[in-house]
Amino acid sequence: MKVPFVSIGKQYEFLRKEFTEAFDEIGMSGQYIMGDNLDNFEKEIANYCETEYALGVANGSDALFLALKAMGIGEGDEVITCPNSFIASAWVIESTKAKSVFVDCLEDYNMDFNKLEKAITDKTKAIIPVHLTGRPAPMDEINAIAKKYNLFVLEDSAQAIGARYKGRRVGGLGDAAGFSLHPLKNLGVIGDGGVFTTNNKDLYETVKKLRNHGLKNRDECELWGFNSRLDSLQAKLASIKLKHLDSWNNRFREIANMYRDGLSDLVHTPKDLSHEEPVYHNFVIRVDQNIRDNLMSFLLQKGVETKIHYPIPIHLQECAKNLNYSNGDFPLSEKYALEMISLPIYPELSNQEVEIVIKSVKEFF
Numbered sequence: 527m528k529v530p531f532v533s534i535g536k537q538y539e540f541l542r543k544e545f546t547e548a549f550d551e552i553g554m555s556g557q558y559i560m561g562d563n564l565d566n567f568e569k570e571i572a573n574y575c576e577t578e579y580a581l582g583v584a585n586g587s588d589a590l591f592l593a594l595k596a597m598g599i600g601e602g603d604e605v606i607t608c609p610n611s612f613i614a615s616a617w618v619i620e621s622t623k624a625k626s627v628f629v630d631c632l633e634d635y636n637m638d639f640n641k642l643e644k645a646i647t648d649k650t651k652a653i654i655p656v657h658l659t660g661r662p663a664p665m666d667e668i669n670a671i672a673k674k675y676n677l678f679v680l681e682d683s684a685q686a687i688g689a690r691y692k693g694r695r696v697g698g699l700g701d702a703a704g705f706s707l708h709p710l711k712n713l714g715v716i717g718d719g720g721v722f723t724t725n726n727k728d729l730y731e732t733v734k735k736l737r738n739h740g741l742k743n744r745d746e747c748e749l750w751g752f753n754s755r756l757d758s759l760q761a762k763l764a765s766i767k768l769k770h771l772d773s774w775n776n777r778f779r780e781i782a783n784m785y786r787d788g789l790s791d792l793v794h795t796p797k798d799l800s801h802e803e804p805v806y807h808n809f810v811i812r813v814d815q816n817i818r819d820n821l822m823s824f825l826l827q828k829g830v831e832t833k834i835h836y837p838i839p840i841h842l843q844e845c846a847k848n849l850n851y852s853n854g855d856f857p858l859s860e861k862y863a864l865e866m867i868s869l870p871i872y873p874e875l876s877n878q879e880v881e882i883v884i885k886s887v888k889e890f891f
């Protein structure tokens with residue numbers, strides 16, 4: 527029996543009837559860009575994220591990039607984020623021509639707020655905490671520092687839709703947030719998609735124009751903009767899926783608990799903190815770096831597919847040479863990159879499959 531790392535087709539199969547009806551309805555309507563389906567989804571997702579405003583955009587990276595543009599960030603500015611994230615957390619900064627500055631992570635892969643103040647200079651304009659693996663970053667500590675230095679906080683919520691921090695959903699915990707609707711994320715569409723959320727009316731109004739060529743109405747253009755809209759079709763599919771998200775996220779947590787119960791004696795597993803409700807976009811275990819690759823190959827032989835999120839920290843990527851960082855600058859991010867393994871986790875994974883993963887890891891040890 528094989529346990530694949532992802533199995534996206536199963537979710538399509540589950541929703542097939544509703545999806546094909548949506549294709550047909552939108553195909554016949556001719557309203558492919560903007561319109562009611564997008565407006566409705568934006569209301570639903572703002573409501574879900576407990577924010578005043580939401581906008582559908584082309585992808586999660588654009589949600590972050592357009593947020594930075596709306597904050598007025600550009601050449602000469604610095605923005606702080608994490609080196610142990612997906613590359614997009616940093617390229618969105620570089621694309622504004624601002625400079626990416628990194629701070630190392632905590633034991634749970636989120637931003638180490640203790641190191642944040644040292645990274646702030648008089649050029650710093652914003653902080654992008656990443657809710658990595660679907661676990662909320664330590665927002666109270668980060669917000670307190672941001673307030674002290676008058677900085678924007680932009681949540682990279684790509685991996686954490688639905689997660690709660692001290693009772694509140696991610697997406698409304700800073701000045702603005704970006705979510706990804708990439709098929710691999712907890713709420714994924716059939717292609718690319720993203721969502722920008724905020725409680726700040728000015729940021730909302732600006733991103734609303736920026737994503738649509740900078741137009742303020744059909745004929746008048748206020749700003750040099752971009753074309754970064756969420757298609758009506760994807761918005762409709764996202765609306766259909768959103769109804770299931772809480773139960774899917776519960777299943778992510780259920781699987782995480784099974785892995786933790788089965789494996790925490792043998793490998794490092796993430797701990798649940800009482801003030802958090804993570805959504806386990808990834809379930810990351812850590813083992814000694816000398817055995818990590820062997821364990822992955824062993825699991826693959828057993829039919830269990832695993833991945834690494836992420837094997838090369840951003841500051842060590844070829845594209846990041848301009849930032850002049852080197853190996854040793856972010857010791858925990860670098861160490862964890864050599865120790866981490868992401869186990870299969872998605873709502874459609876059966877208990878039997880989870881047991882196979884656990885049994886296979888045990889067999890290796």
Ligand SMILES: *Cc1c(COP(=O)(O)O)cnc(C)c1O
Pocket residue numbers: 585586587588611612614615656682684685705706707708718719720
């Ligand atoms: C997926 C992801 C993004 C980018 O989202 P896209 O929709 O692929 O552009 C950004 N940040 C993090 C942490 C991600 O995991």
